[in-house]
Amino acid sequence: MAKKIVTALLGAAVLGMGAQAAQADTLSDVKAKGFVQCGVNSSLAGFAAPDAQGNYAGFDVDYCKAIAAAIFGDATKVKYTPTTAKERFPALQSGEVDVLARNTTWTINRDTALGFNFRPVNYYDGQGFMVRKSLNVKSALELSGAAVCVQTGTTTELNLADYFKANNLQYNPVVFEKIEEVNAAYDAGRCDVYTTDQSGLYAIRLTLAAPDDHMVLPEIISKEPLAPAVRQGDDKWFDIVSWVHYALINAEEFGVTQANVEEMKSSPNPDIKRFLGAEADSTIGADLGLDNNWAVNVIKAVGNYGEVFDRNIGAGSPLKIERGLNALWSKGGIQYAPPIR
Amino acid sequence: MASTQSSYVRAQMIAAEPPPPGVTGAAHWLKTNLFATPKDTILTVIALLLLAWYVPQVLNWLFFNAQWMGTDRSFCATVVQSGGSQPEGWSGACWAFIGSRFDQFIFGRYPIDERWRPTLVGILFVALLVPLMIPKVPYKGWNAILLFVVLPVVSFFLLVGGVFGLRHVETSLWGGLMVTLILSFVGMAVSFPLGILLALGRRSPMPVIKTLCVTFIEIVRGVPLITVLFMASVMLPLFMPQGVTVDRFLRALIGFSIFASAYMAEVIRGGLQAIPKGQYEGADSLGFSYWQKTGLIVLPQAIKIVIPGIVNTFIGMFKDTSLVSIIGMFDLLGIIRQNFADVSWASPVTPLTGLIFAGFVFWIFCFGMSRYSMFVERRLDTGHKR
Numbered sequence: 001m002a003k004k005i006v007t008a009l010l011g012a013a014v015l016g017m018g019a020q021a022a023q024a025d026t027l028s029d030v031k032a033k034g035f036v037q038c039g040v041n042s043s044l045a046g047f048a049a050p051d052a053q054g055n056y057a058g059f060d061v062d063y064c065k066a067i068a069a070a071i072f073g074d075a076t077k078v079k080y081t082p083t084t085a086k087e088r089f090p091a092l093q094s095g096e097v098d099v100l101a102r103n104t105t106w107t108i109n110r111d112t113a114l115g116f117n118f119r120p121v122n123y124y125d126g127q128g129f130m131v132r133k134s135l136n137v138k139s140a141l142e143l144s145g146a147a148v149c150v151q152t153g154t155t156t157e158l159n160l161a162d163y164f165k166a167n168n169l170q171y172n173p174v175v176f177e178k179i180e181e182v183n184a185a186y187d188a189g190r191c192d193v194y195t196t197d198q199s200g201l202y203a204i205r206l207t208l209a210a211p212d213d214h215m216v217l218p219e220i221i222s223k224e225p226l227a228p229a230v231r232q233g234d235d236k237w238f239d240i241v242s243w244v245h246y247a248l249i250n251a252e253e254f255g256v257t258q259a260n261v262e263e264m265k266s267s268p269n270p271d272i273k274r275f276l277g278a279e280a281d282s283t284i285g286a287d288l289g290l291d292n293n294w295a296v297n298v299i300k301a302v303g304n305y306g307e308v309f310d311r312n313i314g315a316g317s318p319l320k321i322e323r324g325l326n327a328l329w330s331k332g333g334i335q336y337a338p339p340i341r
Numbered sequence: 342m343a344s345t346q347s348s349y350v351r352a353q354m355i356a357a358e359p360p361p362p363g364v365t366g367a368a369h370w371l372k373t374n375l376f377a378t379p380k381d382t383i384l385t386v387i388a389l390l391l392l393a394w395y396v397p398q399v400l401n402w403l404f405f406n407a408q409w410m411g412t413d414r415s416f417c418a419t420v421v422q423s424g425g426s427q428p429e430g431w432s433g434a435c436w437a438f439i440g441s442r443f444d445q446f447i448f449g450r451y452p453i454d455e456r457w458r459p460t461l462v463g464i465l466f467v468a469l470l471v472p473l474m475i476p477k478v479p480y481k482g483w484n485a486i487l488l489f490v491v492l493p494v495v496s497f498f499l500l501v502g503g504v505f506g507l508r509h510v511e512t513s514l515w516g517g518l519m520v521t522l523i524l525s526f527v528g529m530a531v532s533f534p535l536g537i538l539l540a541l542g543r544r545s546p547m548p549v550i551k552t553l554c555v556t557f558i559e560i561v562r563g564v565p566l567i568t569v570l571f572m573a574s575v576m577l578p579l580f581m582p583q584g585v586t587v588d589r590f591l592r593a594l595i596g597f598s599i600f601a602s603a604y605m606a607e608v609i610r611g612g613l614q615a616i617p618k619g620q621y622e623g624a625d626s627l628g629f630s631y632w633q634k635t636g637l638i639v640l641p642q643a644i645k646i647v648i649p650g651i652v653n654t655f656i657g658m659f660k661d662t663s664l665v666s667i668i669g670m671f672d673l674l675g676i677i678r679q680n681f682a683d684v685s686w687a688s689p690v691t692p693l694t695g696l697i698f699a700g701f702v703f704w705i706f707c708f709g710m711s712r713y714s715m716f717v718e719r720r721l722d723t724g725h726k727r
Contacts, residue, residue: 042669043682050679052441054450054516081513082669082679087575094578180681180692187689206414206687209432210421318414318424318684 026098026230026237027071027289035077038064039097042082045203046313046321047103056080059312060101062302063122063228066244067099070294075301085154089114092229099241100229103199105155110229117238118227120245124325124334126220127159128198130205133215135192140219144169147191149182151175155222156196163221183207197224202319240288247295249337250275251304252328258303261296275340284340295340305335403697406433412441418688425688435694438686442677446698449516449676455508459519462496466526474713476720489530496523512590516671518702520590524597524662524672529655531598536605541635543610554606561603567664569596574668593665601658608650612643645721652714656707674699 030036040048040060048058061080068078081097092100093115103125104110106118131137140163150157152175164171174191176182186194187208194204198216205211228245230238251257254272256264265278273279277292285292302308309326310316327333363369375385408416408427417435418425439446448456469488472478500523503509515523542554561569573592581587616639624634644651666675677695680686 042666042671043679045682045684045687049682049684050445050450050676051683051685052445053453054445054448056450079511079513082671084667084669086571087669090575090579094581096578180678180696183692203682203684203687206418206422206684207689207691208422209419209689211423212421318687320423 026234027240030071030098034072035079036064036068036071036099037079037081037097038067039081039083039088039091039100039102040064041102042084044103044200045206046199046317046319048080048082056082057312059123059308060103062308062312063101063244064099066248066298066302066308067241069297069301070240070244070247070290073291073293073297075297089116092116092231095231098230098237103226104229105224106227106229115232116229117232118229119238119242120337121225121227122245123199123226125197125199125224125226127156127195127222127224128201128220129217130186130194130201130214131192131217133213137217140217140221141167141169143171143193145171146193147172147174148193148195149174149176149186149191150195151179151182152177154196159222160195199313199319199321202313202321206318236289240290243288243340244298245305246337247275247298247340248302248305248308249328249335250340251295251299252306253330253337256299256304258299258307261299265296271339271341402432403434406431407436408433409436410440411435411437413685414688414691417686417690422688432690434697435686435688435690438680438691438694439698441686442680445517445680446673446676447518449519449671450514451516451519452508452510452514455502455510458499458502458507458510462492462499463519463522465492465495466522493527493530512588515590517676518673520665520670521659521662521672524594524665525655525659527594528597528601528658528662532601532605532654532658533651535598535602536609537640539602539606540609540613543606544613558603558606561599562607566597566600566661567667569600570664570668589668590670593668593670597658597662597665601654604654604657605651608647608654609643611650612645612647613639615646616643648714648718648721652710656710659706659710660703673702 038061040056040058043049044058044060046058047060048056051057064078064080065075069075071077081091083091083097083100083102088100088102088104089110091097100116101122103123104118105125106121110116111118129140129143131143137143143164148160148171150160150173157173157175160171160173171193172191174185176185182194182196183204185191186204194201196204198220201216205214205216208214228241230241251261254264254269254275256272256276261276264272265276267273267276270279274282274284276296277285277294282292285294288294291297303311306314306323306328309323313319313321314323323331323333325334327335329336376382411417415424415426416437417427419427419429419431421429444453444456448459451459466488469484469492473481473484473488478484498504499507500515501510501512539554539558542550543558545551545554570593573596574589577587577592620638620642621634624638629637662672663674665672666678671679677699678692681692681695
């Protein structure tokens with residue numbers, strides 16, 4: 001009972017914060033200060049990590065750049081706040097960051113009680129398993145009695161327990177605090193199975209002594225739709241963040257790339273012309289509070305969704321993650337965007 | 342009287358005989374220290390075998406098999422690790438990773454064309470610290486004022502910028518060894534005087550001062566540093582009005598200094614306790630005021646006694662700086678671990694190499710502090726040796 005009261009009080013406090021934040025007009029604030037403050041992961045391979053010059057690079061970082069490009073026409077007008085898993089929500093609630101592009105799973109609790117808004121899912125992830133090929137296991141259902149390496153304090157641990165319980169399987173969790181420890185333990189053979197989000201499994205496979213001896217099992221045991229988050233109650237800002245993603249998807253559908261975006265402005269296809277703000281008396285930007293060529297700026301800065309994906313986590317990167325669910329709806333995936341018109 | 346010369350009394354000393362064979366030299370040392378008893382012999386042989394087995398492996402891994410040059414992961418990954426160039430089964434330190442990211446490990450994400458600023462601060466710091474540490478160099482007073490008063494102000498403007506045409510560099514871009522050193526220097530420079538005041542306050546007969554000091558010390562010392570940092574980074578922003586933020590680095594710096602002061606106060610109080618009552622009474626009988634008595638008689642003796650404790654606290658603080666990585670600041674260890682996530686360097690040996698490098702840098706600084714404190718102890722040793 002006491003716990004319930006505390007939860008309710010905390011919820012109320014957080015809601016209070018949300019309401020307070022709601023009065024703010026983030027777009028005007030951002031325009032006034034001259035940059036977007038973007039919350040990113042402090043380090044996650046392919047999503048946000050420092051490059052050789054110490055600049056952040058990655059899939060989530062490109063979303064920050066895209067939002068800055070949409071508003072200012074300049075992808076460099078963005079500042080990053082590296083956040084840990086625990087810090088990210090207070091950072092967004094308190095207004096320390098304007099948008100959180102930090103591989104954050106969209107859940108009902110975060111959408112409602114924490115006072116955030118999520119809409120477009122920029123990466124469909126899910127928890128998976130990696131095993132040694134020599135185990136001859138073809139499905140996670142054959143893993144009864146296995147020792148499973150898992151990082152503690154994550155939802156991963158909980159999903160794992162749920163999955164094995166639901167399927168009436170036994171397992172021995174081998175739990176570590178730091179990700180490097182989990183990697184070392186799995187590579188040294190202290191456990192048979194490694195479980196974390198599938199995008200992470202691909203990154204970890206790269207650091208194993210013999211990556212080809214390991215395989216990722218087909219089962220996905222949890223839904224992890226990763227989406228950029230904003231504070232509830234500022235619909236204008238929410239729209240901008242959402243439509244930046246939709247612009248990236250639409251660009252891929254239309255075949256508009258970083259290289260050909262200028263030529264495409266004079267495309268005979270009226271849909272593309274409208275999308276790129278090249279149609280006479282277009283208001284696609286003005287309605288959002290942006291320039292009409294905002295989509296052009298976004299694509300010039302980071303390319304279309306496919307390019308962003310390939311460069312950071314897909315075929316063009318060492319991670320080589322398959323598009324899978326993240327392919328366009330027309331190509332067997334579920335990435336779908338409403339039309340821009 | 343003069344003819345007391347006796348022929349059987351020697352006029353000069355006989356030269357000392359060399360020690361008998363078998364009690365000097367390497368052979369004797371070996372016999373007494375390593376092979377004195379059968380048990381010793383067995384232990385020595387086992388230890389030597391272990392060393393012979395282990396040391397070459399470590400040396401091979403660290404130096405002979407190591408990859409020194411390279412631009413990406415292909416230099417440190419083996420052929421079976423998609424895209425590597427090393428032969429299968431290879432394992433060695435990936436110093437190329439350290440080399441390619443060295444600047445980042447020192448400066449964090451500080452803009453590259455502005456990195457002369459922290460470098461200049463570093464040079465000034467060394468130029469002021471070294472003469473202060475060598476006893477023979479004169480003008481200690483001025484030197485100390487320059488180091489502890491002028492340098493922090495100059496460094497602040499140099500590092501933060503925004504004045505005199507220097508570009509503003511926000512602290513979220515700071516990182517690496519630079520952050521480690523700034524945090525520990527400020528922590529030490531603040532905690533030492535504040536610790537002395539708190540320790541004196543705790544022994545004060547004035548009830549209000551005493552209560553304040555005791556409360557401060559006990560509360561701050563009773564809370565883990567990680568909690569202080571966490572409160573400062575997660576809770577504080579929620580209680581501030583919308584749009585008002587206190588710089589993260591400043592929050593960490595304040596939390597850190599306060600924490601170190603509480604520890605320092607207790608160390609110095611230990612020294613104060615050790616001063617015999619006669620010293621206080623002697624000073625009183627000379628008509629010294631409280632501050633004269635404390636400054637001239639009590640503190641010089643008390644601090645000399647607790648040098649090991651003070652240095653112990655300093656070393657602990659230096660290593661505690663890596664806790665700031667939990668609040669999204671990247672000290673040396675934090676920035677190295679952050680770079681593990683860079684897929685262009687992903688290989689099995691990269692994390693290990695990075696951690697060894699971090700350990701080595703921390704060790705250099707801590708060992709340096711420890712040796713210097715021993716030198717100071719010997720120099721100030723005025724007859725209290727037991």
